[in-house]
């Protein structure tokens with residue numbers, strides 16, 4: 001069944017070939033990977049810059065909002081269309097356009113999958129990769145990474161997406177095409193590239209991305225340290241950083257998570273541990289030796305029971321598989337999960353983790369912690385069965401308390417998933433009304449029409465200073 | 477730290493200019509009457525080596541930051557002899573950008589005074605943060621045209637265990653070869669026939685790399701920071717052509733695209749684009765903040 005075409009649709013189909021209006025098909029785009037439900041209008045799959053320009057221009061002429069979408073793996077409702085907005089799905093624009101292996105940069109289309117980019121380098125025989133490695137890297141797109149300024153375990157040493165984007169070709173909401181940033185290191189003028197990265201689809205549509213590529217490390221050592229207390233694990237993290245090391249990755253899992261992961265991947269994780277740290281040091285051989293030794297020493301000072309060093313690539317892959325499939329593993333405990341994402345100063349990790357356990361207990365829920373400990377980026381994973389009456393209310397109440405506890409400890413609302421709809425109304429926990437006005441001013445400067453992904457990130461003025469939930473009905 | 481006093485000095489009207497230590501000359505200015513000259517607060521507020529963050533006034537001399545962080549074996553990737561605010565507003569990296577990254581990545585949070593004399597905070601206090609739009613990026617390299625930075629939180633980094641300079645005769649093909657095989661050099665500087673290389677890291681690795689690739693030791697960088705009056709910003713791929721066509725000696729940062737030059741770079745843009753104009757209109761509609769600075773430079 002297809003709805004009758006109106007002028008908007010007629011205009012739209014003049015310049016873009018893939019237009020989907022079948023309600024069942026379109027309803028697949030009502031949400032991203034979060035639990036927030038919206039309503040998609042029409043879905044288009046542009047295959048070229050010209051098609052994107054046509055779609056955006058048509059939306060502008062008809063005053064219709066549009067939402068850019070990559071793979072829809074976002075966890076904050078960023079790609080969730082509200083009120084029947086048009087969805088511009090960029091997955092068909094997925095070519096690697098050019099690679100400069102010497103200066104280590106590549107121009108790619110936004111629909112290229114994160115992991116495919118690194119695979120592409122390997123296939124071309126280049127010893128290079130794209131450093132941001134979200135756990136969703138098999139399915140998320142570079143465009144989504146840019147819009148969310150995504151991170152991953154290996155962003156501790158090398159930085160999140162922003163540090164790996166040199167330039168962007170962007171279609172603004174009036175259909176104009178601009179290039180932000182450049183291959184050159186210090187382009188004239190304001191760092192509009194930097195402002196665009198992390199703008200969650202609200203500043204325009206990225207149609208090309210110039211990414212920085214990173215040399216593959218010649219030596220990699222992956223270690224697993226286990227502790228009988230979460231605090232010892234967390235203190236080890238702070239001490240490693242204070243000792244002048246920034247490991248390539250520094251990840252932590254708590255007891256319940258270890259249990260779930262172990263049953264799922266059989267990596268030989270210690271089931272009686274309160275916490276394990278996955279530490280990876282990379283670089284030249286002597287440096288790796290020295291760092292690994294120092295990490296082990298610091299671990300022992302903090303009562304690490306065992307220090308397991310991956311002997312080969314297979315063992316390393318197994319340990320990482322445990323870390324990266326934690327989300328799949330939770331399904332064995334409960335059918336549904338809600339993944340939070342806040343950051344706290346590293347030294348506050350032990351107390352905030354304690355607080356999270358208390359909050360979750362109070363709401364009669366279960367929590368697994370699996371997170372980027374090296375940069376204090378918490379990922380409390382609340383697991384539940386949504387068929388249980390009243391459980392969603394408890395999940396949201398606990399989530400709100402976790403966010404508040406993190407900010408109160410000197411932390412921030414989100415480390416990598418973004419604000420989207422999920423945390424929009426918490427923004428005033430971190431920012432004053434004037435701060436938020438400044439953010440709105442930047443958004444207006446990029447998109448005076450307000451048609452690019454409206455209602456995300458910035459709380460509506462009425463709810464400023466008074467934290468409210470996303471309007472009723474938005475939650476499933 | 478008295479941010480309110482600083483905001484009051486910036487005030488709500490009149491033309492105001494901000495000065496650091498005037499260590500870098502702004503290349504292009506216009507004659508505009510300036511009612512007041514202000515300086516940003518000076519001093520380190522908090523330093524957490526285990527967080528890799530330091531909080532300080534934008535008027536703090538970089539020297540002080542270096543002294544404070546050095547005690548814990550850390551540094552901040554801001555070059556020069558001026559103030560923190562100056563280095564950020566100018567946004568120009570040091571010759572080790574290849575190793576330590578651009579200036580823009582050091583800024584985590586900034587509190588600035590806007591044209592209404594109001595204090596605005598952008599970014600966040602932690603090393604990782606995607607809460608809201610990344611306005612901190614806009615301040616870096618803005619020459620004070622959007623607001624005057626009062627206080628910042630910067631990312632610190634560990635000082636490498638060893639850091640040594642090497643050199644070798646190199647035509648462009650040798651440069652490319654070394655660029656490909658060396659693992660994360662901190663600097664590759666080329667003048668057309670010599671390549672100067674800084675390697676950071678473990679002393680044994682450095683010794684091994686230099687042996688393996690036939691590099692001779694040298695002391696320090698091949699030129700002083702203020703030796704060249706101009707720096708060109710070009711795509712790294714253009715470096716060989718620009719070095720070859722230079723009429724006077726130049727040094728290029730290979731893999732980065734900065735060329736230290738005696739002549740000004742032709743064809744810089746010099747006028748704001750549409751988005752920049754709208755940002756200027758939003759953040760300083762009366763153009764009263766650093767109105768004497770031509771923007772973009």
Ligand SMILES: Cc1cc2nc3c(=O)[nH]c(=O)nc-3n(C[C@H](O)[C@H](O)[C@H](O)COP(=O)(O)OP(=O)(O)OC[C@H]3O[C@@H](n4cnc5c(N)ncnc54)[C@H](O)[C@@H]3O)c2cc1C
Nearest residue numbers: 070071072073074078134135141143144147151201206416
């Ligand atoms: C199991 C799982 C694990 C995850 N792990 C991580 C992790 O480790 N780290 C992390 O950072 N995130 C993680 N995420 C979140 C998510 O994968 C990332 O945010 C990812 O970058 C989103 O990419 P996407 O292509 O799916 O974007 P989408 O979800 O489709 O879109 C995300 C946002 O980007 C905008 N957008 C998309 N494409 C464009 C474009 N071309 N131009 C402008 N705006 C655009 C959208 O409007 C939306 O606001 C995880 C998600 C899941 C489900």
